[in-house]
Structure formats: C-alpha cells, structure tokens
Amino acid sequence: MYTYEHERPAIAVDIVVFGYHSDDKPDVKILKNKDAKDSLSLLLIRRGIEPFKNHWALPGGFIRKNETLEETAERELKEEAGIENVFLEQLYTFSHVDRDPRERIISASYFALVETSKYKPSASTDASEAQWFSMNKLPKLAFDHDEIVKTATLRLRNKVRYEPIGFELLPQKFTLTQLQSLYESILGEKMDKRNFRKKILSYGLLKELKSKIKNVSHRPSALYAFDLKKYKVLAKKGLEFEI
Amino acid sequence: MYTYEHERPAIAVDIVVFGYHSDDKPDVKILKNKDAKDSLSLLLIRRGIEPFKNHWALPGGFIRKNETLEETAERELKEEAGIENVFLEQLYTFSHVDRDPRERIISASYFALVETSKYKPSASTDASEAQWFSMNKLPKLAFDHDEIVKTATLRLRNKVRYEPIGFELLPQKFTLTQLQSLYESILGEKMDKRNFRKKILSYGLLKELKSKIKNVSHRPSALYAFDLKKYKVLAKKGLEFEI
DNA sequence: TCAAAAGTGTTCTTGATACACCCATGC
DNA sequence: GCATGGGTGTATCAAGAACACTTTTGA
Numbered sequence: 001m002y003t004y005e006h007e008r009p010a011i012a013v014d015i016v017v018f019g020y021h022s023d024d025k026p027d028v029k030i031l032k033n034k035d036a037k038d039s040l041s042l043l044l045i046r047r048g049i050e051p052f053k054n055h056w057a058l059p060g061g062f063i064r065k066n067e068t069l070e071e072t073a074e075r076e077l078k079e080e081a082g083i084e085n086v087f088l089e090q091l092y093t094f095s096h097v098d099r100d101p102r103e104r105i106i107s108a109s110y111f112a113l114v115e116t117s118k119y120k121p122s123a124s125t126d127a128s129e130a131q132w133f134s135m136n137k138l139p140k141l142a143f144d145h146d147e148i149v150k151t152a153t154l155r156l157r158n159k160v161r162y163e164p165i166g167f168e169l170l171p172q173k174f175t176l177t178q179l180q181s182l183y184e185s186i187l188g189e190k191m192d193k194r195n196f197r198k199k200i201l202s203y204g205l206l207k208e209l210k211s212k213i214k215n216v217s218h219r220p221s222a223l224y225a226f227d228l229k230k231y232k233v234l235a236k237k238g239l240e241f242e243i
Numbered sequence: 244m245y246t247y248e249h250e251r252p253a254i255a256v257d258i259v260v261f262g263y264h265s266d267d268k269p270d271v272k273i274l275k276n277k278d279a280k281d282s283l284s285l286l287l288i289r290r291g292i293e294p295f296k297n298h299w300a301l302p303g304g305f306i307r308k309n310e311t312l313e314e315t316a317e318r319e320l321k322e323e324a325g326i327e328n329v330f331l332e333q334l335y336t337f338s339h340v341d342r343d344p345r346e347r348i349i350s351a352s353y354f355a356l357v358e359t360s361k362y363k364p365s366a367s368t369d370a371s372e373a374q375w376f377s378m379n380k381l382p383k384l385a386f387d388h389d390e391i392v393k394t395a396t397l398r399l400r401n402k403v404r405y406e407p408i409g410f411e412l413l414p415q416k417f418t419l420t421q422l423q424s425l426y427e428s429i430l431g432e433k434m435d436k437r438n439f440r441k442k443i444l445s446y447g448l449l450k451e452l453k454s455k456i457k458n459v460s461h462r463p464s465a466l467y468a469f470d471l472k473k474y475k476v477l478a479k480k481g482l483e484f485e486i
Numbered sequence: 487t488c489a490a491a492a493g494t495g496t497t498c499t500t501g502a503t504a505c506a507c508c509c510a511t512g513c
Numbered sequence: 514g515c516a517t518g519g520g521t522g523t524a525t526c527a528a529g530a531a532c533a534c535t536t537t538t539g540a
Binding site: 175176177193194197198216217218219220221222 | 489490491492493494495
C-alpha cells in the first residue's frame with residue numbers, strides 16, 4: 001500500500017437475479033419451458049455486442065465515480081430490467097485474469113431476490129432483451145457467468161435455511177403451500193406438509209390474513225403475510241430462524 | 244458493459260489474519276497484554292507512511308497484473324508477514340467512495356487462519372512492523388479496517404460452527420481442552436466439557452495420538468490430530484459438521 | 487358425487503442438555 | 514498429600530421425523 005503504481009483493472013458488477021414463478025400466477029406464461037412452472041428462475045440479458053454477442057449474460061455493468069458497488073448493482077438492475085427496491089446482497093468478487101477476453105475486468109457479483117409478478121421483463125427499460133429462464137433450463141452463459149450463477153445458487157440454498165429471505169420471492173400474500181413449494185425447489189427436496197407448517201408457524205412471523213384464495217375448485221387456502229417488523233424485533237433478541 | 248469508458252478505482256486486498264494464542268504455548272509472550280492468554284488474536288502492521296502513518300492496519304496491498312485477488316492476498320501475506328500455506332478465504336469487497344483519503348480504492352478483503360506458533364512476526368520479512376494483538380485489546384485501525392475486522396469476526400463465528408476450520412488455528416497436535424477453549428473464545432460462550440467431547444468425537448474426525456502432553460503437574464492429557472483426509476471423504480458424502 | 491388441494495395431531499426416535507466425581511501427575 | 518487440570522456416564526427434556534384422514538370448494 002505504499003505506492004501509486006499498480007494495475008488498474010476495470011471493475012464491473014454482475015447481478016444474479018432470482019425469481020420464482022409459481023404455479024397459480026398468470027405470469028408463468030413468460031417462462032419459455034412449460035415444465036418450468038413452480039420453479040426458481042433467473043433473469044438474463046441478451047448481449048447486443050461482442051464479445052459473446054447474442055449470448056445470454058447476467059445483468060450488470062461498470063462502476064461509476066462516486067458510486068459504491070452496491071449502488072452500481074442497484075442502478076444496473078433498474079436500467080437493465082426496471083427492477084428496484086429488492087433484496088440485494090454481495091456475493092463474491094471474481095478476479096480470474098482472463099475472465100473477459102477484451103481486457104482485465106474484475107467482477108463483484110451480487111445476488112437479488114425478486115417477486116417476479118412485479119417485474120415483467122417486457123416492461124423494462126433499456127436492456128436489449130431481458131428474460132426469465134427456469135433454473136432447470138439455463139442456456140450457456142457469457143464469460144464466467146455460469147460459475148457466478150453456481151456460486152449464487154449455493155449461497156441461496158444455504159441462506160434460505162437460516163434467514164427468512166424466501167418471502168422476497170413471493171407476493172406479499174401467499175399460501176403455505178406456495179411457501180413450501182418455494183423451499184422445496186430451492187433446496188431440491190420434498191418436505192412433509194404437517195412438519196413444515198408446524199415449524200414455519202412456530203416462529204410467529206406469519207400473519208394469517210382474513211382473505212382467502214378464491215375461485216379454486218377445491219378448498220380455498222388461507223393467505224399469509226410475512227411480518228418483517230416482528231422479525232426484526234425478534235432477530236435483535238436473538239431469534240434463530242431455521243427451516 | 245457496452246463501453247470502455249468507466250472509472251478505474253485502484254484495487255487492493257486487505258487480509259484479516261486470525262491467530263490463537265493458547266495458554267501453554269511459549270509464544271504467548273509476544274502478546275502485549277497479560278490477560279490475553281488463550282485468546283483470539285489479530286495480526287496487524289504498523290504503517291510507515293501517510294495516511295495513517297504509525298497507525299496499525301491490516302496487511303495487504305495492491306493487485307498486480309496477471310494476479311488474481313487470492314494470489315495478491317497470498318503474496319502480501321508472505322511479503323508482509325512471512326506467512327504462507329494457510330487457510331485463506333474471500334470475505335467481502337468494500338467500496339465506500341471515501342474509504343481511502345488519497346484516491347478511490349476498492350478493497351477485496353480476505354480472512355486467514357494461522358497457527359501462531361509457526362509465524363512469529365519478528366521472523367517476518369519486509370513489513371516495517373508486524374504484531375499480534377489480542378482481539379480484546381485492539382487499537383483503533385487505519386482506514387475502514389475496523390469495519391473489515393468486524394465483518395471477519397462475524398464470519399469466523401458463523402463459519403466455525405458449521406465447518407471444521409478451528410483446527411487451522413491450533414498446532415497439529417492439540418488437546419481437547421485446547422480445542423474447547425478455542426471454540427469458547429471464538430463463540431464467546433462457555434461450553435460443557437463432557438458434551439463438547441462427546442460431540443466433537445462423534446464425527447470420528449479426530450485421531451487420538453499415542454503421545455501425551457508431558458511435564459505438567461497434573462494428569463497428562465491426550466493429544467489429537469484432525470484427520471483432514473477423512474473429513475474430505477465424509478464431506479463429499481454429505482457429512483454435516485456442527486458444534 | 488367427484489376431483490383436487492387444504493388442513494390438522496400423535497407417536498416415536500433422536501439428539502441436546504444438565505450434572506459430579508475419580509484419576510494421574512509434579513511439586 | 515495436595516493442587517491442578519484430565520477424563521468419564523446417565524437421566525431428562527426438547528425437537529425432528531414419520532405418518533393418514535377429513536374438509537371445503539367448483540365443476
């Protein structure tokens with residue numbers, strides 16, 4: 001740290017945006033694959049220029065003056081996909097020397113959790129083309145973005161067990177079955193319905209709402225909302241969420 | 244990502260080097276504070292130049308051409324403290340615009356776990372002054388290094404619960420009491436001796452050695468070694484370490 | 487009346503916790 | 514023979530896992 005003479009790689013931010021397309025939401029249609037209902041999905045941008053022209057890549061871009069990495073991530077998310085005010089967390093900084101064929105670029109990656117029904121790619125701003133892909137059917141991505149996605153997937157899988165972040169992927173009102181399906185698709189394992197409900201309700205973080213799902217040809221299910229305020233209070237007191 | 248015109252902050256790496264000075268090791272003497280026996284410690288470097296001249300700071304330095312961040316961390320650790328071949332993991336990338344008064348510098352931080360008896364600061368190479376400090380008595384650090392240390396401490400506390408990394412801080416041969424004290428000082432809580440032993444031995448990852456601690460004025464304790472090979476095999480099979 | 491998903495309790499098993507005395511050694 | 518830390522087992526309690534039937538609705 002004693003010299004001003006040093007390499008100046010470019011600094012970029014890449015964002016792994018997770019969404020969840022649940023069964024009974026109308027916007028499941030925007031998924032390309034029919035079998036992708038009820039599955040975790042990823043927001044990708046089709047590149048307009050070389051290198052990797054026409055390949056799918058993570059949204060992202062270069063850092064600007066007077067902007068933190070987090071602010072870069074927020075700005076790019078807004079510019080490229082019209083997404084804002086969502087869960088965003090730093091993931092890992094990738095620095096392999098040849099990760100970009102043009103020049104040296106270090107990428108600080110972030111991951112975001114988005115309620116997909118709110119953000120339809122078609123409604124977005126300046127990104128040439130943005131689209132949700134089911135995690136089960138991802139295309140080969142540009143640069144080292146496959147590795148970044150892999151890292152993010154592992155992080156999400158670990159994190160969702162110990163922090164109540166799954167709610168970020170669901171609409172404000174959701175059913176316990178939706179919540180369970182979400183957990184099942186993130187964790188990749190079936191769970192027992194009774195035990196799941198017992199556990200998740202035991203924290204007292206879900207408010208049961210008066211309204212119910214309507215117009216379904218079976219018993220209507222209760223809707224719940226996550227009580228973020230209560231969680232913050234309890235978290236300070238040392239609540240240990242686990243599912 | 245469609246332009247070459249963008250800010251080029253400098254990229255540095257800062258390393259939070261944790262050590263553990265246990266009671267019955269002779270090198271406990273290098274700790275300044277007498278009450279620091281059996282405590283987690285941190286390796287700091289005294290800065291030779293402005294800004295923060297004479298302040299204590301984390302070891303670190305700027306990235307070079309053809310060097311990944313991890314390689315930078317390894318190189319600086321070697322150059323500044325004579326430390327190599329230790330546990331090293333990326334922590335977080337700090338990017339506040341004003342974190343360095345000279346110019347914009349983004350810092351990718353790492354944290355390292357070191358068996359302190361192997362690395363006496365006095366034996367190190369070109370660092371002006373390197374020294375272990377007890378975590379209980381840290382000086383105010385240069386730049387935003389206090390924040391980096393705080394982040395690293397939380398990470399260590401979480402990580403040590405679910406991955407057997409505590410051993411990186413102990414000599415190859417250690418007693419169960421040493422191991423327990425280590426956990427207690429990282430986690431900041433007393434543990435039950437019988438339960439601790441039961442649990443830690445239940446994974447079958449510790450080999451009991453034939454040699455014992457000698458020349459102590461009480462019953463000699465058995466020495467153990469961590470069986471890294473076995474752990475790797477079991478981890479692949481899905482072993483879930485937890486303490 | 488049928489199909490489809492919602493909702494609900496109990497038993498069993500497992501792991502966590504709490505707890506006190508004898509042992510081996512050096513001085 | 515005493516001070517010091519090493520080493521050990523059991524009983525209780527709490528949480529996790531396994532498991533099947535009834536309810537409500539729309540068609």
